[in-house]
Amino acid sequence: LTSGLEAAWSKLKGEEVLTKENIVEPMRDIRRALLEADVSLPVVRRFVQAVTDQAVGVGLIRGVRPDQQLVKIVHDELVKLMGGEVCELVFSKSGPTVILLAGLQGVGKTTVCAKLANYLKKQGKSCMLVAGDVYRPAAIDQLSILGKQVDVPVYTAGTDVKPSEIAKQGLADAKKKKIDVVIVDTAGRLQIDKTMMDELKEVKQALNPTEVLLVVDAMTGQEAAALVTTFNLEIGITGAILTKLDGDSRGGAALSVKEVSGKPIKLVGRGERMEDLEPFYPDRMAGRILGMGDVLSFVEKAQEVMQQEDAEELQKKIMSAKFDFNDFLKQTRAVAKMGSVSRVIGMIPGMGKATPAQIREAEKNLKVMEAMIEAMTPEEREKPELLAESPVRRKRVAQGSGKTEQQVSQLVAQLFQMRVRMKNLMGVMQGGSIPTLSN
Numbered sequence: 257l258t259s260g261l262e263a264a265w266s267k268l269k270g271e272e273v274l275t276k277e278n279i280v281e282p283m284r285d286i287r288r289a290l291l292e293a294d295v296s297l298p299v300v301r302r303f304v305q306a307v308t309d310q311a312v313g314v315g316l317i318r319g320v321r322p323d324q325q326l327v328k329i330v331h332d333e334l335v336k337l338m339g340g341e342v343c344e345l346v347f348s349k350s351g352p353t354v355i356l357l358a359g360l361q362g363v364g365k366t367t368v369c370a371k372l373a374n375y376l377k378k379q380g381k382s383c384m385l386v387a388g389d390v391y392r393p394a395a396i397d398q399l400s401i402l403g404k405q406v407d408v409p410v411y412t413a414g415t416d417v418k419p420s421e422i423a424k425q426g427l428a429d430a431k432k433k434k435i436d437v438v439i440v441d442t443a444g445r446l447q448i449d450k451t452m453m454d455e456l457k458e459v460k461q462a463l464n465p466t467e468v469l470l471v472v473d474a475m476t477g478q479e480a481a482a483l484v485t486t487f488n489l490e491i492g493i494t495g496a497i498l499t500k501l502d503g504d505s506r507g508g509a510a511l512s513v514k515e516v517s518g519k520p521i522k523l524v525g526r527g528e529r530m531e532d533l534e535p536f537y538p539d540r541m542a543g544r545i546l547g548m549g550d551v552l553s554f555v556e557k558a559q560e561v562m563q564q565e566d567a568e569e570l571q572k573k574i575m576s577a578k579f580d581f582n583d584f585l586k587q588t589r590a591v592a593k594m595g596s597v598s599r600v601i602g603m604i605p606g607m608g609k610a611t612p613a614q615i616r617e618a619e620k621n622l623k624v625m626e627a628m629i630e631a632m633t634p635e636e637r638e639k640p641e642l643l644a645e646s647p648v649r650r651k652r653v654a655q656g657s658g659k660t661e662q663q664v665s666q667l668v669a670q671l672f673q674m675r676v677r678m679k680n681l682m683g684v685m686q687g688g689s690i691p692t693l694s695n
């Protein structure tokens with residue numbers, strides 16, 4: 257999707273304003289990119305129309321190139337398409353909040369149960385999981401194991417009790433124990449069928465849940481949007497959770513669900529670890545799709561690991577282009593602490609989707625960078641200019657770290673590039689100026 261859109265911007269290089277004529281070609285690229293990302297045709301049509309209408313109407317803004325204007329319009333329109341605002345989970349005002357999870361087999365429901373409990377626990381809420389998938393004993397075991405992993409109690413009643421009955425018992429138990437949130441796992445099937453829907457309806461009736469969330473797999477593209485629509489019509493849902501966004505999905509699901517079904521995506525899963533669940537931010541997703549990197553997410557993740565002050569300091573430094581090697585090192589270490597580099601790599605500006613080989617390469621590169629930064633004096637780390645100006649210093653760092661002088665030069669150049677890029681991107685994310693698109 258990203259590369260398809262880049263073709264669209266490049267066609268506007270050298271133009272002075274956006275006109276009906278000169279946006280025809282870029283709009284064709286945008287249309288193709290969206291269809292290739294598995295966004296459904298009616299959605300693509302409406303999207304292209306909305307962007308076209310605005311683009312022709314904007315006129316000339318001093319100091320802003322037409323390609324930049326078009327990026328901004330497409331970005332805002334993408335955000336709107338995905339529902340605009342973050343859609344928070346709703347909590348019950350009295351008694352336990354009940355979250356019922358539904359979805360086809362293998363989409364990640366059981367995993368989401370535990371991830372969600374882990375996520376809510378961090379917000380200070382006590383949780384309980386209820387094993388409502390009674391068709392396979394293995395499903396109950398899986399939930400019990402995951403529950404243990406995130407240290408949350410799991411209510412089970414074996415495979416002989418009806419799911420709606422188990423749900424009722426679980427809820428009663430949670431009330432007794434003054435649990436804040438009860439998360440109910442259910443059985444999925446390979447396809448939608450009446451038995452599954454009837455069972456879900458029964459469980460829903462028994463529980464009167466605060467949230468009914470459909471778990472869908474991002475890899476299924478526009479099929480995901482269709483599923484959300486069907487489940488909403490059949491049982492009534494409050495939103496969706498999109499899983500496996502870390503995989504090779506083409507993004508169509510994230511773009512279409514809200515528009516097609518009218519129901520928002522509330523959370524997204526980005527991996528198999530218990531930490532890999534986060535709110536769905538339409539603006540960040542739009543930024544990601546446009547290939548601007550997800551700076552805000554990146555800074556936020558780093559924030560969890562770094563001290564709060566450090567992160568604010570970092571933001572200030574990025575804005576004033578004072579980002580130095582100490583920050584660089586802190587960031588790379590924070591990234592390492594965050595777990596797999598692969599997850600974060602998509603968030604780093606200028607790095608798109610990576611293959612496993614590229615990820616291994618990147619992980620190796622991080623180690624090399626660390627070695628070189630460690631060989632710098634504190635002064636050099638704070639003032640990278642010193643290294644930029646002095647071959648003697650670069651040579652010393654090279655010798656001290658066992659790397660070549662060329663590698664040191666590259667690292668220094670990279671830091672300066674990052675300063676510029678990050679500053680531009682931060683501006684955009686904060687609703688400021690528009691990024692330059694030159695690479």
Ligand code: GDP
Pocket residue numbers: 359360361362363364365366367368444499500501502503525526527528532
């Ligand atoms: P269920 O049948 O809907 O309960 O699905 P499960 O929770 O058992 O998950 C099926 C498989 O998908 C498991 O191997 C999970 O580890 C995997 N899975 C779930 N969520 C994600 C995700 O966000 N990313 C990736 N890569 N794998 C996931």
Ligand code: MG
Pocket residue numbers: 365366367389395442
């Ligand atoms: Mg399951």
